[in-house]
Amino acid sequence: xxxxxxxAIAAFRRTPLLSALSALMIALSLLLVGLFGVMAYxxxxxxxxxxxxxxxxxxxxxxxxxxxxxxxxxxIERLQEVREVLYISREQALQKARAELPEFxxxxxSLESNPLPAxxxxxxxxxxxxxxxxxxVAHRIEAYPFVEQVRYGEDWLDKVFLLRRAAGATxxxxxxxxxVVSMLIIAAAVRLxxxxxxxxxxxxxxxxxxxxxxxxxxLIEGLITGAAGALLALGATYAIFALLEGSVLxxxxxxxxxxLGGLAGGALVGVxxxxxAVRRYLREV
Amino acid sequence: MIKLExxxxxxxxxxxxxxxxxxxxxxxxxxxxxxxxGAGKSTVLRLVHMAERPTSGEVRVSGYASSTIRxxxxxxxxxxxxYVFQDFRLLADRxxxxxxxxxxxxxxxxxxxxxxxxGRLLAQVGLAAKSESLxxxxxxxxxxxxxxxxxxxxxxxxxxxxxxxxxxxxxxxxGIFELFRDINASGTAVLFATHNLDLVxxxxxxxxxxxxxxxxxxxxxxxEAVG
Numbered sequence: 001x002x003x004x005x006x007x008a009i010a011a012f013r014r015t016p017l018l019s020a021l022s023a024l025m026i027a028l029s030l031l032l033v034g035l036f037g038v039m040a041y042x043x044x045x046x047x048x049x050x051x052x053x054x055x056x057x058x059x060x061x062x063x064x065x066x067x068x069x070x071x072x073x074x075x076i077e078r079l080q081e082v083r084e085v086l087y088i089s090r091e092q093a094l095q096k097a098r099a100e101l102p103e104f105x106x107x108x109x110s111l112e113s114n115p116l117p118a119x120x121x122x123x124x125x126x127x128x129x130x131x132x133x134x135x136x137v138a139h140r141i142e143a144y145p146f147v148e149q150v151r152y153g154e155d156w157l158d159k160v161f162l163l164r165r166a167a168g169a170t171x172x173x174x175x176x177x178x179x180v181v182s183m184l185i186i187a188a189a190v191r192l193x194x195x196x197x198x199x200x201x202x203x204x205x206x207x208x209x210x211x212x213x214x215x216x217x218x219l220i221e222g223l224i225t226g227a228a229g230a231l232l233a234l235g236a237t238y239a240i241f242a243l244l245e246g247s248v249l250x251x252x253x254x255x256x257x258x259x260l261g262g263l264a265g266g267a268l269v270g271v272x273x274x275x276x277a278v279r280r281y282l283r284e285v
Numbered sequence: 286m287i288k289l290e291x292x293x294x295x296x297x298x299x300x301x302x303x304x305x306x307x308x309x310x311x312x313x314x315x316x317x318x319x320x321x322x323g324a325g326k327s328t329v330l331r332l333v334h335m336a337e338r339p340t341s342g343e344v345r346v347s348g349y350a351s352s353t354i355r356x357x358x359x360x361x362x363x364x365x366x367x368y369v370f371q372d373f374r375l376l377a378d379r380x381x382x383x384x385x386x387x388x389x390x391x392x393x394x395x396x397x398x399x400x401x402x403x404g405r406l407l408a409q410v411g412l413a414a415k416s417e418s419l420x421x422x423x424x425x426x427x428x429x430x431x432x433x434x435x436x437x438x439x440x441x442x443x444x445x446x447x448x449x450x451x452x453x454x455x456x457x458x459x460g461i462f463e464l465f466r467d468i469n470a471s472g473t474a475v476l477f478a479t480h481n482l483d484l485v486x487x488x489x490x491x492x493x494x495x496x497x498x499x500x501x502x503x504x505x506x507x508x509e510a511v512g
Contacts, residue, residue, distance in 0.1 A: 003390055200376060200387075206334075208364035208439065209391040210357055 007217035008224060011193050019225060022189035026229025027236065029178040029185075030266055034237030037258060040171045042251045047164045056122040056138050056152040062090075064118070064146035072144050076122060079140065081133050086121040090114050117148060131157045179269050186225055186273035190218050194281050201281075211282055218274045226270020230263045286312045286442060286474060287333055292342035294328050294499075302328040304499040305342070308506075310476055312442070315469045317485050318478040320496035326478035329496070330445045333476065334366055335359045347442060364392060367436030367444040367473075371451035373428045375420040381431045382407065382416040388438040406434040410464060426457030433464055443474040450481055458484070 012019045060069060069087065077085045088096070093116040098108050122137060134157060138150045194201065204214050238253070245251055254262075287310040294303040303325045310316055318326045331337045332344045335354060344351040349362050375384050382403050389399045407413045410430040420428050429449060436444055446465065450458040462484055469475045479485070485493055495503035 199374070203374060203376065203387065204391045205360075206363065206368055206374075207388040207391060207435070208360045208362075210360040213391055213393070 004216035004220055008220035011221050018189055022185055022225050023228040025185045026182045027232035029182045030230055030233030031236045033175050033178045034233050036174050038241055040167050041254050043167050047160055050160055052126055054134055058120040058141045058150045059117045059148045061146045061148050081124050081137050083123045083125050088119045090116055090118045131161050182269045183273040186222055186270050187277040190222055190274045190277040215278045218278045219271055222270035222274025223267050227267040230266025286347055288345040290343045292339045295340045302499050306501055310474055313472050313474055315475045316492040318494050324496040325499040326496055327447055330447050364439040365442045367441035369432050369436050369446045369449045371448040373432045375428055375431055377420055380417045380419055384431055385435045388435045406437055410434045425453050426460055429461050446477045448479055
């Protein structure tokens with residue numbers, strides 16, 4: 001077994017409690033990141049679902065010439081943001097209202113004339129449902145002279161996108177903050193390990209070991225601690241997810257890429273923290 | 286091989302440790318470095334070992350200069366310099382053989398090379414029978430022999446000794462000194478810092494450099510008192 005790996009493992013044997021505590025603290029930090037990740041991911045799913053339902057409804061004037069309407073429908077369908085355009089005639093609108101609003105059937109039955117306008121229901125491509133794209137489509141439809149009004153839920157759409165951006169930013173900030181906390185914990189553990197081996201390191205340097213050789217066991221130690229903490233956090237996050245998923249909430253587990261990213265992130269944080277601690281120590285002596 | 290050219294070393298807190306020191310140690314030479322505590326003996330050794338840089342002047346060792354040497358080159362240079370301390374600096378949880386092997390292991394030597402070399406070094410310092418003893422099971426003199434064997438692990442060009450007999454009784458002192466003389470006889474230069482003037486007096490053929498308050502006040506190679 002190479003010297004660096006042997007020494008890294010020996011460090012765990014020398015101070016098992018400290019090593020376990022370090023991994024546990026990292027696990028706690030990453031558990032919070034993991035739980036927030038599950039929340040952010042499910043929020044993203046919900047928002048994506050809402051986005052897919054975004055549609056632009058254009059109400060047409062009663063005197064709109066049928067030929068111009070048919071031509072406009074073809075033109076709108078050719079827009080790259082648009083998936084399909086449904087033309088809802090005044091009669092179809094009334095039938096739909098009767099079907100969807102049975103509690104008002106009395107009112108609809110007593111009407112002498114149909115008050116509902118014809119309309120276009122414009123469904124957008126899945127990747128074109130951002131608020132700016134939706135507004136652009138709405139403005140183009142508004143330009144037709146026979147279009148009375150265009151509605152696309154601009155108020156709530158803006159809020160949805162704001163929420164999505166906020167969730168993304170919060171995940172980044174929280175992840176960053178906990179990465180820093182984890183790094184501080186690992187760095188403290190590695191500094192203790194360095195202190196415990198200070199005589200050995202002094203001799204290594206005295207007999208001509210390179211900085212890289214001195215550094216390597218500590219980097220491996222940080223890597224193992226970080227990865228162990230990340231694995232623990234993953235297990236705990238999944239346990240909490242499983243508990244909530246069946247009984248309280250209808251939520252989904254994280255995609256593999258997120259899980260692998262979390263594990264790699266934990267290991268990377270461990271290595272980075274060790275590198276910083278060793279670098280500082282080697283500079284001091 | 287080792288050259289100090291107008292070397293001055295000052296520390297921020299304690300002030301001047303060496304003042305305008307110039308001398309050269311040639312290949313295979315044995316040189317005593319004497320002087321009172323605080324005279325600057327250890328500073329000279331640390332500068333030669335490139336553990337410190339001079340405040341002014343230049344230290345040259347085996348083709349490397351203190352003003353231009355890079356960290357990786359320092360590691361390579363140290364494989365050509367053996368260093369022995371007063372307090373042995375052995376790893377308490379490793380046997381005599383493991384302490385010597387450590388010096389080879391951390392510079393990437395292969396296990397079969399290490400095994401052969403450790404055996405030879407233990408025999409050279411007269412401890413073949415105690416290879417599996419821990420430092421606490423050895424006398425002071427024996428511990429210093431292990432430290433010398435470790436310092437010889439890379440076949441150094443020069444052996445730096447910082448009061449190597451300071452913690453030893455008279456018998457052990459002479460034993461260790463003889464070991465250094467034998468090593469020197471096989472071609473390794475020795476820079477031997479000591480305040481034991483008895484050793485110096487009984488070896489009149491060796492070169493002596495005396496330091497006082499950071500300056501060379503006597504160099505037998507120059508055959509005259511300096512300053």
